[in-house]
Amino acid sequence: LASRIEGLNKFYGTEILASQRLRELAGDFFVFRSIDRVMPKGAIHDFEIYELLGERETFAANVTAMDYLLRWEKAYTVYK
Numbered sequence: 001l002a003s004r005i006e007g008l009n010k011f012y013g014t015e016i017l018a019s020q021r022l023r024e025l026a027g028d029f030f031v032f033r034s035i036d037r038v039m040p041k042g043a044i045h046d047f048e049i050y051e052l053l054g055e056r057e058t059f060a061a062n063v064t065a066m067d068y069l070l071r072w073e074k075a076y077t078v079y080k
Helices: 002-012 020-029 056-060 063-079
Strands: 017-019 030-038 047-055
Touching (some): 002 030, 002 047, 017 020, 020 047, 030 056, 030 063, 047 056, 056 063
Antiparallel strands (some): 030 047
């Protein structure tokens, strides 16, 4: 499954994608951006995927990036 998720990077133009479970396990140490709901080949059910943006402490210091992330998440919610 990890290989299938990794293969989606090319489609979404991302570098590191993660499943909902990995995001949960990462806790508050990292910042993720919602990307899509997918069902890769071989999966039993669909699930959310996220782009890893970086360590929370480092990412949160960049006000512009945090503003972009907040606007992205609002738009993604409307899209869903």
